[in-house]
Amino acid sequence: MAIIPLNVVCPRCFSKNLYRFGKDNEGFQKYQCKQCKRQFAPDNPSFNMRSRRQRKYPDCPACGKSTFLHHDYTYYSNFRCSDKKCNHSFKVPKLINVKLPSSEFKPQNFSFKGMRHPLFIVLCALNYYFCDNSTTRKVAQTLYMVHQVKVSHVTISKWVKRFAPIFKMIADDRLSKINLCDSDEWHFDETYIKISGKDYYLWLALDAETRLVLDFHLSPNRDSNSAHALLANCRRKFGQPRYAVISDRYYAYQQPASLFFPQVEHIRVEDFDDLINNNVLEAFNGQFKAWYKPKRGFNSFESANRIIATYIFFYNFIRPHSSLNGLTPAQVAGIEYSEKERLFWLLVA
Incomplete structure (x- = not known):
């Protein structure tokens, strides 16, 4: 033998x-x-x-055998083992830069030239528009009834878009000085809005302890690219939480959560009654929808993006929350300012 x-x-x-x-x-x-x-x-x-x-694709991490490309996405590739008994599937990120979310729009030059009304009236109109569930026509009617000032609803709409870059600059400057890495959980979710009769998706990130909206991204698609843009910008601006990032069971969150938050657990919520759930962000979605529905949609992507950015600024910095003992999320997050300073911020804007 x-x-x-x-x-x-x-x-x-x-x-x-x-x-x-x-x-x-x-x-x-x-x-x-x-x-x-x-x-x-x-x-x-x-x-x-x-x-x-050398093999064209990486070896299977489970058995070491060859693999084939199962799906190819913009920011990562999905491979599957060639052995049918193993059939292991894994993802490999691509070494390319992730695009910024829609919230990072470019600021524009601002001046009071051509404004026929005093700044106090403008700020009152913005408060009525963003802190109440009012349309521009109702705001114009309120200004006439309370302040005896006649303003067209079209003018109020222009004020909202015109002040958006200023509010964004104030928010970016204040948020860059706080530390949210001590927070236990960050929540991610998406909801849909109407722009010119078409469905668009608003991706949101929120800190569980402070109720602060970390970032948003407005996109025509509900896909992994949008999730990558939102989570990558949150990691770049705020770092990562201590324990977990929480989302629903939508597959688009899996790869960016493991890529940008590798040291924390990614919890995928299955039911509203779970011990760990996404109800904090769902509550914000309810408030946003209550404010959004009287508007009956937006006319363009740019105007919707600017108006949503300004709404989030009022939510974070201006409007007090009863669940936070009358404080704003920015104050709970560590940005110290008094009531006079809060009004001064609006005047600076």
Whole structure:
């Protein structure tokens, strides 16, 4: 009985249960695996060159065998093991920069030139619009009834869009000075709005302890690219929470959560009655929808993006919350300012 060398193993399944299988065309000894039926000639130099040849795709992390490209996305690729018994699926991120979310719009030059009404009236109109569930027509009516000032609803709409970059600059400057890494959980969710009769998706991130809206992203698609944009910007601006990031069971959150928050747990909520749930962000969605529905949608993507950014500024910095003992989320997050300073911020804007 011929003895098979101990260093000869099957290159496919790494089994040593082999038997001799004659010679190949070049006269080298061949072997065949009794388990997977693989034939090979380890002494043949051409076989060694093939075995050392680098594979096109990464090896399977479960069994070490070859893989194939299952799905190719913008920011990552999904591979699957070629062995049907293993059938392991894994994701590999691509080394490319993630695009910024829609909340990072470019600020524009601002001046009071051409404004026919005093700043006090403008700020009153903005407070009526963002702190109440009012339309621009109702705000114009309120200004006339309370302040005896006639303003067109079109003018109020222009004020909302015109002041959005200023409020964004104030928010970015204040939020860059706080530390939210001590928070236990960050929540992520998405909801839909109407822009020119079409569905768009508003992606939101919120801190559980302070109720502070960390960031948002407005997108026409509900896909992984939008989730990557939101989570990557939250990591860049605020770091990561101590324990967990929480989302629903939508698949788009899986890869960006593991990529940008590798040291914390990603909890995917299954039911509203779970001990750990996404109700904090769902409550914000309810407030936003109550404010949004009287508007009956937006006319353009740019105006919707600016109006939502200003609404989030009023939510974070201006409007006090009863669940936070009459404080704003920004004050709970560590930004100290008095009532006079809060009004002064509006005047500076």
